[in-house]
Amino acid sequence: MTRVIGLLVIIAIALGAWWWWTQRATSSPAPAEALPQLTQLATAHQLGVVGYRDPAGAISPDGTRLAYAEGRFIRVAPVDGGAATTLAPGHGQVRYLTWSTNDTIVAEDATPDGRWWVYRVDSTERQPLWKGLEVPVNDLRQLTWSADGRMAAAISMGKDGAQLWKLDADGTVIDSRAVKGRVSSPAFVSTVVACIVDARITIPCGGAVQKFDPDIEAIGPLALNLQRAYFASPAGNGMIALWSADLKSMKAQRVSSHSRDAYGPSLGGDRVVFKTQVYSTVLADVPASGGETRSLTTFQSETPSFHPTQPLIAFTYGTWRRILDDAKYPDIAQDIGVIDLSKALPAAAPMSVIAKSDSEDQAMAWSPNGKWIAFHTHRDMSDDVWLRPADGSQPDKQITFLGRGAEVGWPRWSPDGKHVLLEGARKSDGRSVLYTIGIDQETGAATSEMREIVAKGFDGEMGHAEWLGNDSVVAVAKEGPGSHVIVTLPVAGGAAKVVHRYATEHDFSGLGVSPDGRAVAFAAPASDGTYQIFTIAIAGDAPPVQVTSDRSNKTQPAWSPDGQRIAFTVWSYDATFWSFSAR
Numbered sequence: 001m002t003r004v005i006g007l008l009v010i011i012a013i014a015l016g017a018w019w020w021w022t023q024r025a026t027s028s029p030a031p032a033e034a035l036p037q038l039t040q041l042a043t044a045h046q047l048g049v050v051g052y053r054d055p056a057g058a059i060s061p062d063g064t065r066l067a068y069a070e071g072r073f074i075r076v077a078p079v080d081g082g083a084a085t086t087l088a089p090g091h092g093q094v095r096y097l098t099w100s101t102n103d104t105i106v107a108e109d110a111t112p113d114g115r116w117w118v119y120r121v122d123s124t125e126r127q128p129l130w131k132g133l134e135v136p137v138n139d140l141r142q143l144t145w146s147a148d149g150r151m152a153a154a155i156s157m158g159k160d161g162a163q164l165w166k167l168d169a170d171g172t173v174i175d176s177r178a179v180k181g182r183v184s185s186p187a188f189v190s191t192v193v194a195c196i197v198d199a200r201i202t203i204p205c206g207g208a209v210q211k212f213d214p215d216i217e218a219i220g221p222l223a224l225n226l227q228r229a230y231f232a233s234p235a236g237n238g239m240i241a242l243w244s245a246d247l248k249s250m251k252a253q254r255v256s257s258h259s260r261d262a263y264g265p266s267l268g269g270d271r272v273v274f275k276t277q278v279y280s281t282v283l284a285d286v287p288a289s290g291g292e293t294r295s296l297t298t299f300q301s302e303t304p305s306f307h308p309t310q311p312l313i314a315f316t317y318g319t320w321r322r323i324l325d326d327a328k329y330p331d332i333a334q335d336i337g338v339i340d341l342s343k344a345l346p347a348a349a350p351m352s353v354i355a356k357s358d359s360e361d362q363a364m365a366w367s368p369n370g371k372w373i374a375f376h377t378h379r380d381m382s383d384d385v386w387l388r389p390a391d392g393s394q395p396d397k398q399i400t401f402l403g404r405g406a407e408v409g410w411p412r413w414s415p416d417g418k419h420v421l422l423e424g425a426r427k428s429d430g431r432s433v434l435y436t437i438g439i440d441q442e443t444g445a446a447t448s449e450m451r452e453i454v455a456k457g458f459d460g461e462m463g464h465a466e467w468l469g470n471d472s473v474v475a476v477a478k479e480g481p482g483s484h485v486i487v488t489l490p491v492a493g494g495a496a497k498v499v500h501r502y503a504t505e506h507d508f509s510g511l512g513v514s515p516d517g518r519a520v521a522f523a524a525p526a527s528d529g530t531y532q533i534f535t536i537a538i539a540g541d542a543p544p545v546q547v548t549s550d551r552s553n554k555t556q557p558a559w560s561p562d563g564q565r566i567a568f569t570v571w572s573y574d575a576t577f578w579s580f581s582a583r
Helices: 002-026
Strands: 039-045 057-059 065-070 073-078 096-101 104-111 113-122 124-130 141-145 153-160 161-168 171-177 183-189 192-197 201-203 219-224 228-234 238-248 252-253 262-268 271-287 301-306 310-319 334-338 350-355 359-367 374-375 382-390 419-425 432-439 448-455 461-468 470-481 483-488 497-503 511-515 518-525 533-538 552-561 565-581
Touching: 039 065, 039 073, 057 271, 065 096, 065 565, 073 104, 096 124, 096 141, 096 252, 104 141, 141 183, 161 183, 161 192, 161 252, 161 552, 183 219, 183 518, 228 262, 262 382, 271 301, 301 565, 310 359, 334 359, 334 511, 350 374, 419 461, 470 511, 483 518, 497 518, 497 565, 518 565, 533 565
Parallel strands: 057 262, 219 262, 238 262, 432 461, 511 552, 533 552
Antiparallel strands: 039 565, 057 065, 065 073, 096 104, 104 113, 113 124, 141 153, 153 161, 161 171, 183 192, 192 201, 219 228, 228 238, 238 252, 262 271, 271 565, 301 310, 310 334, 334 350, 359 374, 374 382, 419 432, 432 448, 461 470, 470 483, 483 497, 511 518, 518 533, 552 565
16 A cells, blocks of 8 residues: 555656746747858948948849949849859949849939939949839839749828839839838838838738738838848847848847947848948047057047147047838937047046937037037938037037938138038039138128039038138048049139049048148058048149058048148948848
8 A cells, every 4th residue: 555655656757847947838939040050251341431331232042143333333243153244334333223123223323314324234224114114113212023024112291291102023013002101121021011101010001011920019120921031120239130030920029239239131042141340439539740649538439620729639430220111210320429548548438529410410510619519410310510618618509401312511611710510412404513601700690691602613522621721621522433523613612623533433532731721631542452542732733642552441631730740540341241041
């Protein structure tokens, strides 16, 4: 009997243990799936800092080729290894591309002759997309094709909001309808067009919201097949990470672990391709006559400018997080700070913060008397120059009103403190020109309206400009793709005088002027291909002098008020493309 009772006790204990284990197994969360095995495909080496932060890239429908952009150049590389080929160069930066078939790429490059261009991988030419059709091709954004290449989809924006377009491959309109909300990233699921609306995936576009577990925001681009969706979502560190979601179980999982943005998925064959950022900027300087580079900061910083009388240098700083369709744009981690050059260098953090908002704040300039600060910002949905007292005694105020999309440049005060010089888009045709606006540096009051500096007989697009005394300016301008020129011109308007022509793919490199107005500093590629700082006399025929030589890319030179040193931004920006097996 005792043996029977003992046996029953053992059985009871075993059954209890079995019950406890099964309950634990069913009630505990399932272990997270392992991150996919990644294969590095290619790295896009970006050609500058400002305006180069989102290189385009996508895998071909059959999964055999990767196309990616470097400035105005499209490279096509075999996924399984081999040399990349370069297609016909664009007019400007290629900011978006997609495959329409396994042999054809469609890319966005806004020019007077069209916005969308067709490239064949076996051709050295490109052709406008759907030219002569009734569909408003130049209004379409984020074009995408079905996996079989038979249909296309795109979004256009009008005064009444977003419009979703579904088209045949030849551009014939199948359907066009309004979609409410913040709409982006159309993508095909078989023949159905999905998209992101208000940071959630909807299938069809504008229809049923796909509520995943966990319920996370979706940031495009978006890639889907019948089983899964691939997209980016905020990573909790100011960046975004790549996620995958099962469209049947609705379970979502993070599939990247990079420190910076991981996003931009595309699908081809049995592969998923996405990109990650490697982005770094710091400040440095060099003797104006050339020599050893000195580090000024160890944190992410760019666009240096000097205080007129104190050993201070201002700059833009932050993570500079920027993605194509960020629903919170212009909420960009980019603020304005200052360091003291008389303190220990390099600085590990700003000494003080000048501007910090949920916006792009950058490129400030002190007035000659040090009482006022002019800076570029996107706050309040502007894209303009704002003014603030250096002591913070009054609220900031907007002094230009070119509006969103005009992309105003970096303001500069005239030596007499009576005018602010800036670059911005002319409203009549969108071309980049120079403006001045009258400002009293004692009171901050506007004394005259913004006026264009007319460069007679000169057809280049003006970039950053600096003052040469109170009556003339020097500017860097773009004459054509890869072709830049430094010119001087009178503030009252007149003929532009060419100082120097040079080849560069960096469109927003800025320039600096010596305090005596005799020389200008600029960034250009050296013989080894790295971007270095050069100086050149404004008068005379002497060739440029290279003043930096270490193998790092440099841009945005600023000459110190005493004429002894030139500060600049040291930058490194690559986008690496990775692949893994689609599940």
